[in-house]
Amino acid sequence: MFNKYSKTGAFAATLAAAALVLSACAGADAPAEEPPAGEELLSGAVIIDGSSTVAPNTEVAAELFEEIQPNVQVSVGVSGTGGGFEKFCNGETDISEASRQIKDDEAERCEANGIDFVELGVANDGLAVVVNADNDWATCLTVDEISSMWRPENPVTNWADVRAGFPSQEIILYGPGTDSGTFDFFTSEINGESGAINAAYNDIGEDDNAAVLGVQGGLGNSAFIPLSFVEAAGDSIRAIEVANDNGDCVAPSLDTVLTGEYSPLGRQLYVYPSADALQKPQVLAFLEFYVTNQARIAETAGFIPLNADQEAEALQRLQSLL
Numbered sequence: 001m002f003n004k005y006s007k008t009g010a011f012a013a014t015l016a017a018a019a020l021v022l023s024a025c026a027g028a029d030a031p032a033e034e035p036p037a038g039e040e041l042l043s044g045a046v047i048i049d050g051s052s053t054v055a056p057n058t059e060v061a062a063e064l065f066e067e068i069q070p071n072v073q074v075s076v077g078v079s080g081t082g083g084g085f086e087k088f089c090n091g092e093t094d095i096s097e098a099s100r101q102i103k104d105d106e107a108e109r110c111e112a113n114g115i116d117f118v119e120l121g122v123a124n125d126g127l128a129v130v131v132n133a134d135n136d137w138a139t140c141l142t143v144d145e146i147s148s149m150w151r152p153e154n155p156v157t158n159w160a161d162v163r164a165g166f167p168s169q170e171i172i173l174y175g176p177g178t179d180s181g182t183f184d185f186f187t188s189e190i191n192g193e194s195g196a197i198n199a200a201y202n203d204i205g206e207d208d209n210a211a212v213l214g215v216q217g218g219l220g221n222s223a224f225i226p227l228s229f230v231e232a233a234g235d236s237i238r239a240i241e242v243a244n245d246n247g248d249c250v251a252p253s254l255d256t257v258l259t260g261e262y263s264p265l266g267r268q269l270y271v272y273p274s275a276d277a278l279q280k281p282q283v284l285a286f287l288e289f290y291v292t293n294q295a296r297i298a299e300t301a302g303f304i305p306l307n308a309d310q311e312a313e314a315l316q317r318l319q320s321l322l
Contacts, residue, residue, distance in 0.1 A: 042069050042282040049077035050084025050097030051181050052206040053226045054269045057123050058097055060301040061290045068289075072282045080206050081181030082106075085272075089115050094277035095287070098270045099125070099181030099226070116275040118321065120287065121314045122294055124304035126227035126252035127186055127265040128239040130212075132219050137166050140241040140249035143264065147190050149173060149222065155198040159220055173201035174214035174223035180206060186224045189264040212237055227252045228302045254304045268310060269303070284321065291318045 048058060055078050062074035079087060081098045088096035089110040101119065102110075110117060129146055131138050137159065145163060148156045149171055159166040176183045178195065188194040204210035211223040212233045230239045230252070241249040244263045256262035271290065277283045290297065291314050295305040306314060 041071055042285055043071035044073075044280060044282045046072060046074040046095065046277075046280075046283050046286050047077075047093045048075060048095045048097060048271075049079050049087050049093045050095075051081045051099040051269070052078045052176070052208060053099040053125060053180075053182055053228070054097035054122070054271070056228065057269065057298060057301040057303050058271070058290075061122075061286075061293070061297045064293065064297065064300075065286050065289045069282065069285065072286070074286060078206050080177065080179030081184070082179040085110075088117075088272065088274065089113055091115060091274075091276070094273060094280070094283050096272045098272060099267065100185045101270065102272060103184075117272045118317060120271050120273070120291055120317055121268050121306055121310050122271055122290060123269045123298040123301075124257050124306060124310070125267060125269055126257045126262050126304070127182060127189075127224055127267065128227045128230045128252045129222065129224050129242065129265075130215050130230060130237045130239050131222050132215055133236055133238050134219055135238065138162070138222075138240055140243055142243045143190060146242070147192075150187075150198050150201070150224075151191050152196050152198060155200070157200075169220035170218075172214070172218055172221045173198060174204055174211040174221065175201050175225075176208065176211070177203045177205045182208075182224070182226060185267055186265075190224075227257070227304075231302055257304050258307045268306075278321065288318060288322070291315065 055076050058076050062076060066072060066074060081100060084093070084096045084098065085102060085106045087093050089106060091113060129141065148162055150173065156162055157171055158168055159171055160168040175186070184194045187196050191197065202214060204214065208225045208229045211225050212229060215221045215223050215237045227239070230237065239252055241251045242262065242265060243249050244261065250256050250261050252262050252265065257266040260266065271287070273283060273287055294311065294314070298305040
């Protein structure tokens, strides 16, 4: 039976052979520096594609890695999580980025094409429901109230119908397209089914900044976007608090995502390298750098580092590659 977290015997042999070119892992928070004396400088390309959410984090990892391995060219494309897995399972990329875990049908497509892989967590992020900065009524919403706007069947179109006492103000919605892992995650957690959504929303594709601009453009406008984009937008939009199962209103933040209080919209972000790519020393070295420096990379890029359990799991999986 195919297991998306396991390695075939051939895969394990490939990893062991590739590992011979690498040194032992650096400390998780070690600063970037020149390779140790006697270690060969690497060269070649690392081809990455996938999530628009994960891309800014990976771009920071690439920039820092290229400081110590200047002959390695790391390219980071943005096709969305689904689009990235399509390329990955066709053997077009070395690493796929994802803002959700790989789906069963995607894993089966990879298996059918002989693409084996491993999943590595690299950061955390929260999905934020945002409103116009001048919206002074929607400060905390329940999941059911959020769903009332975004559900595919009979969605409400006016804030007065979301909750009694809210003003009569038209709701205009913005969000990513169907190739986005953010789209899959939000619809699953809020509407109970991946892909189930209000067909009248404005699809902004993979450009989360377009959603920010859309929300800025009207008093009743709203969107769902990664928390990292909220922080980058400053005071031009506002993230609402979400009522958890205990009825407590919780704002999305580094602390609430790490503790799990921000539920159900906190999530982990991933990269998926293929077995064939891991035959390339530069790819394995990049992954080693990415995971062992995850905290520094995430903080630099405006994301949330892995918590202790997540970091231990990622490091354990990394060690199995070395």
